[in-house]
Amino acid sequence: MTAAEAAPEPAAVPHALEVDPLLDDPATRIVVCCGAGGVGKTTTAAALGLRAAERGRKVVVLTIDPARRLAQSMGIEELDNTPRRVPGAGTDAGGELHAMMLDMKRTFDEIVEAHADPERARAILANPFYQSLSAGFAGTQEYMAMEKLGQLRARDEWDLIVVDTPPSRSALDFLDAPKRLGSFLDGRLIRALMAPAKVGGRAGMKFLNVGMSMMTGTLGKLLGGQLLRDVQTFVAAMDTMFGGFRTRADATYRLLQAPGTAFLVVAAPERDALREAAYFVERLAAEDMPLEGLVLNRVHGSAATGLSAERALAAAENLDGARMVDQGDGQTRVGGPAATSPEAPAPEPTTEVPPADAELTAGLLRLHAERMQVLARERRTRDRFTELHPDVPLAEVPALAADVHDLTTLRAIGAHLATPRQDR
Amino acid sequence: MSRLQVVSGKGGTGKTTVAAALALALATEGRRTLLVEVEGRQGIAQLFETEALPYEERKIAVAPGGGEVYALAIDAERALLDYLQMFYKLGAAGRALKKLGAIDFATTIAPGVRDVLLTGKACEAVRRKDGAGRFVYDHVVMDAPPTGRVTRFLNVNDEVAGLARMGPVHHQAQSVMRVIKSPETAVHLVTLLEEMPVQETADGVAELRAAGLPVGDVLVNMVRPRLLDEDAVRAAAGDRRAGVARALAAAGVSGPERLVDPLLAQAAEHARRVELEREQREALAKLRTPVRELPLLGGGVDLAGLYHLARTLRRDLGVSDA
Ligand SMILES: Nc1ncnc2c1ncn2[C@@H]1O[C@H](COP(=O)(O)OP(=O)(O)OP(=O)(O)O)[C@@H](O)[C@H]1O
Ligand SMILES: Nc1ncnc2c1ncn2[C@@H]1O[C@H](COP(=O)(O)OP(=O)(O)O)[C@@H](O)[C@H]1O
Ligand SMILES: [Mg+2]
Ligand SMILES: [Mg+2]
Numbered sequence: 001m002t003a004a005e006a007a008p009e010p011a012a013v014p015h016a017l018e019v020d021p022l023l024d025d026p027a028t029r030i031v032v033c034c035g036a037g038g039v040g041k042t043t044t045a046a047a048l049g050l051r052a053a054e055r056g057r058k059v060v061v062l063t064i065d066p067a068r069r070l071a072q073s074m075g076i077e078e079l080d081n082t083p084r085r086v087p088g089a090g091t092d093a094g095g096e097l098h099a100m101m102l103d104m105k106r107t108f109d110e111i112v113e114a115h116a117d118p119e120r121a122r123a124i125l126a127n128p129f130y131q132s133l134s135a136g137f138a139g140t141q142e143y144m145a146m147e148k149l150g151q152l153r154a155r156d157e158w159d160l161i162v163v164d165t166p167p168s169r170s171a172l173d174f175l176d177a178p179k180r181l182g183s184f185l186d187g188r189l190i191r192a193l194m195a196p197a198k199v200g201g202r203a204g205m206k207f208l209n210v211g212m213s214m215m216t217g218t219l220g221k222l223l224g225g226q227l228l229r230d231v232q233t234f235v236a237a238m239d240t241m242f243g244g245f246r247t248r249a250d251a252t253y254r255l256l257q258a259p260g261t262a263f264l265v266v267a268a269p270e271r272d273a274l275r276e277a278a279y280f281v282e283r284l285a286a287e288d289m290p291l292e293g294l295v296l297n298r299v300h301g302s303a304a305t306g307l308s309a310e311r312a313l314a315a316a317e318n319l320d321g322a323r324m325v326d327q328g329d330g331q332t333r334v335g336g337p338a339a340t341s342p343e344a345p346a347p348e349p350t351t352e353v354p355p356a357d358a359e360l361t362a363g364l365l366r367l368h369a370e371r372m373q374v375l376a377r378e379r380r381t382r383d384r385f386t387e388l389h390p391d392v393p394l395a396e397v398p399a400l401a402a403d404v405h406d407l408t409t410l411r412a413i414g415a416h417l418a419t420p421r422q423d424r
Numbered sequence: 425m426s427r428l429q430v431v432s433g434k435g436g437t438g439k440t441t442v443a444a445a446l447a448l449a450l451a452t453e454g455r456r457t458l459l460v461e462v463e464g465r466q467g468i469a470q471l472f473e474t475e476a477l478p479y480e481e482r483k484i485a486v487a488p489g490g491g492e493v494y495a496l497a498i499d500a501e502r503a504l505l506d507y508l509q510m511f512y513k514l515g516a517a518g519r520a521l522k523k524l525g526a527i528d529f530a531t532t533i534a535p536g537v538r539d540v541l542l543t544g545k546a547c548e549a550v551r552r553k554d555g556a557g558r559f560v561y562d563h564v565v566m567d568a569p570p571t572g573r574v575t576r577f578l579n580v581n582d583e584v585a586g587l588a589r590m591g592p593v594h595h596q597a598q599s600v601m602r603v604i605k606s607p608e609t610a611v612h613l614v615t616l617l618e619e620m621p622v623q624e625t626a627d628g629v630a631e632l633r634a635a636g637l638p639v640g641d642v643l644v645n646m647v648r649p650r651l652l653d654e655d656a657v658r659a660a661a662g663d664r665r666a667g668v669a670r671a672l673a674a675a676g677v678s679g680p681e682r683l684v685d686p687l688l689a690q691a692a693e694h695a696r697r698v699e700l701e702r703e704q705r706e707a708l709a710k711l712r713t714p715v716r717e718l719p720l721l722g723g724g725v726d727l728a729g730l731y732h733l734a735r736t737l738r739r740d741l742g743v744s745d746a
Contacts, residue, residue, distance in 0.1 A: 037435040038436040067623075068623060069619070167435055270724075302686065302690065303685070303686035303689060306679070306682075307683060311677065314676075315675035318674075318675040319671060319674070353667075353670060354667065357667035357668060357670065358671050358674075360652075360664060360671070361667075361668050361671035362671075362675075363652040364668065364687040364691055365672075365677075365687070366651045367687075367691060368687055373722060374722075402697075403618065403619045
């Protein structure tokens with residue numbers, strides 16, 4: 001590569017993210033993988049869990065919404081909401097890998113069953129309002145992920161818990177949604193709605209203030225009375241648990257702030273994903289939550305970075321030109337108008353190339369040019385991030401040609417995570 | 425062409441982008457389309473490089489040939505307050521309800537109610553006529569929730585029938601369902617040629633069909649250009665090293681010997697990807713819906729890119745220019 005061609009040096013060079021020391025440290029108890037949807041959170045969580053286990057720790061990975069074949073390869077495709085030992089994980093270092101897939105509804109049901117007597121629990125589980133709520137309304141999945149994390153941590157059976165986060169639009173939802181749902185469930189409105197049921201249905205109505213009766217009245221008219229009655233029954237049955245929701249959300253939140261918890265933000269080297277990552281980085285800092293680093297996933301590389309996109313394209317054009325001056329004897333003489341492009345030196349005029357080779361090679365060169373353009377774009381995007389957040393350590397995982405759904409590939413990803421970034 | 429075009433798909437596959445391109449594509453010569461957003465994320469404003477959209481229909485683009493694209497970010501809370509105002513003339517009382525958290529309750533948590541309000545607003549725009557009795561919008565394009573939630577979102581009738589069994593919300597749900605389950609509506613799914621999005625698309629199509637909702641097209645987004653034809657890819661896997669090295673030298677590339685291996689490795693990777701994409705295309709073909717493809721725009725999607733995607737769609741959909 002000539003000096004003129006070399007990409008300008010980025011002003012800020014990020015530190016390498018040291019994954020192995022993090023995973024090996026007995027003080028590390030929870031690793032949370034966050035990021036926008038589809039960037040590779042689940043894959044990263046699984047790869048980290050496997051690596052930690054094969055390095056000797058007793059690990060559980062809590063996955064949320066894994067790709068079907070990934071779940072199969074880990075033996076967790078059935079949803080029973082408890083961790084299962086992953087048979088294929090190496091045990092030579094004395095570690096173990098357990099994994100589970102979150103069942104949001106089951107987790108909610110379990111909370112109900114744990115806090116209400118059997119009869120009440122049955123009534124709640126059968127309530128239409130509860131069923132809609134638990135089947136997934138804003139924040140339920142995030143709340144239940146936090147809840148499950150709290151439960152796993154309380155069991156204290158594992159050295160390390162690796163947590164995946166729900167595929168929400170924003171990584172921040174994982175932090176905010178549980179509190180929102182908790183506040184709603186414990187909130188003023190619910191209490192107000194609960195009041196008539198508590199004091200004995202209709203008889204209690206007269207104690208309600210005007211605002212309240214107007215509200216239930218209007219909502220009742222608008223939504224139909226049945227919905228409100230369902231909510232009231234639900235609220236009355238859940239009585240024992242009120243206050244508990246927000247308290248639980250707060251307790252898990254504190255767990256995330258405690259020493260021993262590490263956050264990794266996963267992002268693809270694309271503008272939107274990195275913008276989302278940047279929000280998250282700033283938020284973690286504001287919350288005193290320890291950010292361990294950024295995992296840049298699906299990064300493209302090339303073993304021929306010495307050949308620039310421009311040169312590759314110019315050379316491909318030379319070969320196209322060659323095909324046009326076919327000599328009739330199956331051989332072509334290279335030398336079209338493109339050969340005079342300033343990027344490519346003039347070819348030796350005597351070289352003869354069979355058209356099939358010229359065509360194939362032109363294709364290879366165009367493919368390379370496209371790859372180099374992708375590389376340049378990803379690099380610019382990454383550099384913009386590191387410029388703004390020079391203190392965030394970085395690990396890069398290459399974009400593999402195929403999807404990730406076996407332990408061998410997870411192991412390879414784990415190895416990439418632990419290998420300091422090579423500047424491309 | 426259905427008058428209500430709903431665009432769903434797996435998160436991040438390009439729902440907002442494709443919905444916007446579709447609204448532009450359908451706004452040919454003198455036509456007017458409305459692009460609606462229901463998730464309160466201001467994705468449309470970002471895409472069109474304008475400031476945040478208010479809860480109000482406003483023109484955001486002019487399509488080639490004089491068509492117009494209007495946009496609306498529907499806000500469930502505002503829609504409910506409008507609603508209360510319409511039915512009960514609630515002014516200050518509406519604000520009191522808000523203070524108590526009732527609006528929050530009704531729009532955020534009360535199952536289905538939020539969706540009725542959002543779909544209700546979109547359906548109202550579909551049916552709206554001007555003084556001369558002509559439809560105000562030729563098409564309404566909705567940037568809908570992702571595949572996993574879209575059936576439930578559109579199927580508000582079932583949801584609400586179970587919960588709000590009477591009252592205005594119930595009636596509205598029914599009138600919404602009349603539009604949504606008719607040929608007036610088409611639900612498109614955006615996907616990528618990757619395993620998870622394609623799987624989600626297949627599940628989504630099955631779910632929509634089971635619910636009796638009209639499935640439209642599968643829109644494959646971010647399709648990468650085919651740079652090597654399959655023969656070339658196969659050839660690259662065979663022994664063509666010497667020929668490639670000679671051709672590189674002839675084309676004036678320096679150090680051709682060192683480049684042969686990396687270039688062939690990239691070709692092998694490309695071949696693998698082409699093969700995987702072929703499998704995904706086959707899976708999509710089994711869904712028995714029209715499949716259309718939109719190219720990956722190298723530099724990301726800016727306004728020019730959006731017009732480019734719209735042009736591709738217009739050609740594919742055979743939308744007349746007049
Ligand atoms: N054809 C395309 N070529 C290149 N980039 C694209 C294309 N379509 C979409 N994108 C980019 O992909 C990203 C995601 O697109 P978009 O926001 O439209 O997806 P979405 O499905 O609406 O996402 P969400 O689920 O978060 O709402 C954006 O950065 C967008 O610019
Ligand atoms: N480095 C990678 N190379 C190739 N494919 C990847 C890579 N990382 C993730 N994938 C694939 O991308 C898809 C989405 O990954 P996933 O981990 O489920 O994302 P998330 O959990 O963030 O939504 C999966 O099909 C996965 O196999
Ligand atoms: Mg995931
Ligand atoms: Mg969107």
